[in-house]
Amino acid sequence: MPGVVEPLRDRLPDGPLLRSPALDEAFGESGFWSEAYLAQDEPVLVLVSLGQ
Numbered sequence: 001m002p003g004v005v006e007p008l009r010d011r012l013p014d015g016p017l018l019r020s021p022a023l024d025e026a027f028g029e030s031g032f033w034s035e036a037y038l039a040q041d042e043p044v045l046v047l048v049s050l051g052q
Contacts, residue, residue, distance in 0.1 A: 002037050002046050012046060013039035 002012065017037040027034040032051030039045070 013044045015041035
């Protein structure tokens, strides 16, 4: 489950979320650390990023 703030938890997709190091790396550029979660059954991408 993605580590998102409380107000966003209710908006996460219900189905399974897919992850991979390559997907995280694709969104972790320019000093950002990212975790990407792709919903298996919906056209939804959940992106958790931290950076400066």
